[in-house]
Amino acid sequence: MKRKSLEGDVCPIARTLDAIGDWWSLLIVRDALMGARRFSQFQKNLGVAKNILAVRLRTLVAQRILEVKPASDGSAYQDYVPTTKARALFPVLVAMRQWGEEYAVKPGESCSSLVDKQDGLPLSKLQILAHDGRPIDQADTKVIAPAAT
Numbered sequence: 001m002k003r004k005s006l007e008g009d010v011c012p013i014a015r016t017l018d019a020i021g022d023w024w025s026l027l028i029v030r031d032a033l034m035g036a037r038r039f040s041q042f043q044k045n046l047g048v049a050k051n052i053l054a055v056r057l058r059t060l061v062a063q064r065i066l067e068v069k070p071a072s073d074g075s076a077y078q079d080y081v082p083t084t085k086a087r088a089l090f091p092v093l094v095a096m097r098q099w100g101e102e103y104a105v106k107p108g109e110s111c112s113s114l115v116d117k118q119d120g121l122p123l124s125k126l127q128i129l130a131h132d133g134r135p136i137d138q139a140d141t142k143v144i145a146p147a148a149t
Contacts, residue, residue, distance in 0.1 A: 010146055019063045020089070024048055024056045029086050030093055032066060037079040065089070095126050 006018040031045050043053055060066040065086045071077040105111045115122055130136045
């Protein structure tokens with residue numbers, strides 16, 4: 001079944017999902033932000049089939065989330081390097097991690113943790129703030145549709 005493109009959707013969430021909406025893409029970005037650079041590293045870390053990984057990497061490069069550079073060690077390989085767009089996904093990944101810690105991990109079950117390099121302590125829970133700095137939640141927001149043209 002061919003996936004429908006959401007590239008022209010009026011909703012920014014839909015457009016984002018068009019670029020990074022499958023689990024492999026987000027896991028590749030996660031690993032790239034944690035230092036993975038080579039096809040073989042991604043394949044080993046994720047256990048994803050090579051053909052799927054190749055397609056996802058091509059898409060992430062086409063979306064300018066990753067860029068291809070000559071291997072940093074001078075070999076014939078190439079590195080997949082996170083761009084500013086990839087680094088801008090860090091808060092999204094932290095939000096997903098924090099949601100997972102709260103709702104997807106069973107009490108007492110161990111899982112990886114993300115900590116501050118400086119002091120080794122867990123990050124504070126992400127919070128959404130209004131333009132004036134007030135904490136807000138979904139009930140304090142509304143979506144405004146674009147004006148008809």
